[in-house]
Amino acid sequence: MTAKIARFLEEVRPVTPCVVVDLDVVRDNYLGLRRWLPLADVYYAVKANPAPEIVRMLTALGSNFDVASRGEIDLCLSSGVSAENISFGNTIKKQRDIAYAYEKGVRLYAFDCEAELEKLAEAAPGSRVFCRILMTCDGAEWPLSRKFGCEIDMARDLLVRARDLGLDPYGVSFHVGSQQTDLSQWDIAVGKAAMLFTALDAVGVELRMVNLGGGFPARYRSDIPAVERYADAVMSAMTNHFGNNIPAMIIEPGRSLVGDAGILETEVVLISRKGYDEDVRWVYLDVGKFGGLAETMDEAIKYRILTTRDGDDTAPVVLAGPTCDSADILYEKSNYEMPVSLKVGDKVRILSTGAYTTSYSAVNFNGFDPLKAYFI
Amino acid sequence: MTAKIARFLEEVRPVTPCVVVDLDVVRDNYLGLRRWLPLADVYYAVKANPAPEIVRMLTALGSNFDVASRGEIDLCLSSGVSAENISFGNTIKKQRDIAYAYEKGVRLYAFDCEAELEKLAEAAPGSRVFCRILMTCDGAEWPLSRKFGCEIDMARDLLVRARDLGLDPYGVSFHVGSQQTDLSQWDIAVGKAAMLFTALDAVGVELRMVNLGGGFPARYRSDIPAVERYADAVMSAMTNHFGNNIPAMIIEPGRSLVGDAGILETEVVLISRKGYDEDVRWVYLDVGKFGGLAETMDEAIKYRILTTRDGDDTAPVVLAGPTCDSADILYEKSNYEMPVSLKVGDKVRILSTGAYTTSYSAVNFNGFDPLKAYFI
Known part of the structure; x- marks a missing residue:
């Protein structure tokens, strides 16, 4: 999470969900790779972003x-x-x-x-x-x-x-x-x-x-x-x-150049339990598997996630996207926890989302727009 | 496969991949449902198409x-x-x-x-x-x-x-x-x-x-x-x-109204074997999991597939999409077979693709356009 992205999110307050990519990080990653592997010609895998x-x-x-x-x-x-x-x-x-x-x-x-x-x-x-x-x-x-x-x-x-x-x-x-x-x-x-x-x-x-x-x-x-x-x-x-x-x-x-450069800001749409005996909360975000987080398929890529209430006590959650598709679940088996104090409407930031997100996003699934992106 | 769709594909020869939806079939499916369940009000699940x-x-x-x-x-x-x-x-x-x-x-x-x-x-x-x-x-x-x-x-x-x-x-x-x-x-x-x-x-x-x-x-x-x-x-x-x-x-x-009404026409981009000892051919189509066939995830939906060489001897195939994503495989475990005579450039038709295809398609993954659709 770079200061530049934090400032952008603070000042612009873009509509969620969106990815913000800090181009300075991409540049530093590129130069780092050149420095540590000077003999290799870099061919950026354009598909990553x-x-x-x-x-x-x-x-x-x-x-x-x-x-x-x-x-x-x-x-x-x-x-x-x-x-x-x-x-x-x-x-x-x-x-x-x-x-x-x-x-x-x-x-x-x-x-x-x-x-x-x-x-x-x-x-x-x-x-x-x-x-x-x-x-x-x-x-x-x-x-x-x-x-x-x-x-x-x-x-x-x-x-x-x-x-x-x-x-x-x-x-x-x-x-x-x-x-x-x-x-x-x-x-x-x-x-x-x-x-x-x-x-x-x-x-x-x-x-x-x-x-x-x-x-x-x-x-x-x-x-x-x-x-x-x-x-x-x-x-x-x-x-x-x-x-x-x-x-x-x-x-x-691809991923190593742009992944860490991006932050996805999303909003908590709903928090619920499925029954009185259930300990696990379901947290529904306004982005999901079909809105850019396709790499959560089979919970393969496990993103780090920040909330505005980090530091409070946490408890287990299932994280899911906003569509009517029952497969649109991000993490159910990966033991994610989030603050007990988390509220509907809270902003949540998903880190290292600069790669394989925007272009994976569905064109209009469930009537949701594709993931927006800002490059700063 | 309706005569109307066959005629359209024959006359228009649209660029592949594309879905062609026969609206007559949607209408008949709707009327059939009304006839058999007259007490129920139909609310079409718009997300299906x-x-x-x-x-x-x-x-x-x-x-x-x-x-x-x-x-x-x-x-x-x-x-x-x-x-x-x-x-x-x-x-x-x-x-x-x-x-x-x-x-x-x-x-x-x-x-x-x-x-x-x-x-x-x-x-x-x-x-x-x-x-x-x-x-x-x-x-x-x-x-x-x-x-x-x-x-x-x-x-x-x-x-x-x-x-x-x-x-x-x-x-x-x-x-x-x-x-x-x-x-x-x-x-x-x-x-x-x-x-x-x-x-x-x-x-x-x-x-x-x-x-x-x-x-x-x-x-x-x-x-x-x-x-x-x-x-x-x-x-x-x-x-x-x-x-x-x-x-x-x-x-x-949703699916029951529009699924059967659509045919996806695609082209064989490549046929290969991975080694001299391998019996299975890999058949790569110009549409895949990120181009509209998201429901092949975990090989859940098994589409019927027609080729122009049906009737010839068949042999086992793995079916995959055209992207550089290794997860872009349609069927590897579902025992699909295709004609031994299948050639690069052949057209292949995937049936019952009127539901959950076009809107699932990625906005630009790997630089491929979203799936086109025609309604006739």
Whole structure:
């Protein structure tokens, strides 16, 4: 909670719910990452918070951009980003969207299967491509499932095929899972990448880049290792597996740049009990799972929450959103407590909500407007 | 799949993904419900599909409307609905939104706790109010949790208190769970309501209405009992528990009116395998969990899916959406199969997607536009 955000909320008193993002925090996070991982090129994962204000600031600071769609390419280009600083990092792309990106000058693409490679060869000839490999992602709060990436032996064959199709087999990417707190996962992943470098070298394909993905965390309810420790883990893994022949490195931070920069202000709409024998209060906020807090799905991300009555005695609560959807419950099993003195109409602040909130918000579910955001 | 929708898709060839809703089906569903449950006043649950086209048609047919928010009140009023035909059915309301509704002429409100009753007494004096009671909802595909409603002894006290606060204690509501297929649940619920009528009568409060909520299903992957069987279950329960002194009845269908009326057309973006030893194909569509198919959460709603190659041999698939979010998987555990001959670029049609799709869609997640809809 920065003084700048506190002052803004005090002076402007915006209608709730809304997110306020302190751009100074984003800048400091970016500069911190650059300082601790100077060898890595930063590609900001635009999906984390696609605000033009953030993209404009980061491009001025020298950042590159990882985009998921044609829409995000347009956003970057119209915010002053050069096409050569864009990576089309989604492994799932329509061929006409690849053609669009190529026509705009984008020359760096992700893939994880043969069909995607064929689209790239046709619509983005000669481009640098990197193959995403599967990771198991133990330890991540928002685990990545098996949706992206392929097994390592398939990756080897695909990178050879990329060359044969006239593409430039540039490197390997992986993702250790968003909000990853087990630092040893980087060593395992980089080890796999290094094995691929060796295997490809043996057949005359020289890979030159390792894309370490995202996974650096924002600070939610649990304390997390600082960015320095992450940087150390990454660099140890790189030197461990590549010696003094370290390839180009890309990181794709999203959450770790913008998460902590945002505060969501919300209002208590209702407090109730379900029966006379029930100890737990239900606290209903004017924001919920469909209004921007989608990452509370399965109570995965546990936000820190402040009230104006902190310090008073607390008791257990279930936290829920304002819609008529019974699935719109934020926390029922995560043992949240709130002050006994909490009242209907109180303002509540949800911390570290700068990432994956505004753009997740439903367009008009239950007749509620999408989540508003301010960038200061 | 109606001929009208097939013709529209053939002639217009709209950009995918999009939903096409056949208004004739909505009308027929409405008239069917009226025919089979003539004693019940229909309050269309606007949240199921808040399209003005649907609201205008239903109001012309004589429907009433169940709204969740101020936004939905405005939508109804601007679509020609009279305020006296609106029920503010969300139990979680800001007091200023109650005041707004009251000023517009809304006189029917839901509540399930004392704090909400006090807001209503202050902001909507003299209005008819109904208390929502908790149900366990065995058998529902999209179960309702304990978010709404209170225990029956608390409901009794609250309805007495409603009278003491100058409100009109009108009745009782419950919800057996969306997509409820266990017809005996209605008997249990109506039995509870009847007990409340008796208990209140003993202290001089005459309830006059039972609100049976929604829960009538649309047709997804499993076959479901026809609307007649639901109507029978409801009327048997009512006569069983109320004899020939049947109170006013309200039903709040949403899904059962509009679900089957919509078809979502989507395109296959990518088909891949994760490794050489894997039998399962991953099929990525241009719509996913954040583009309108939120009800696939935990694979709760299992849509029927048509391809242009149906009839060919099939094999197991995982179905996923187009975003970089690893949680954007539609079906991984529900044993979906698709034709072996399926190709990238093929059109795929997802049936019964007229309810809870367009308005659930994220505003701009991953740079993708919200789901488009056509009403024909």
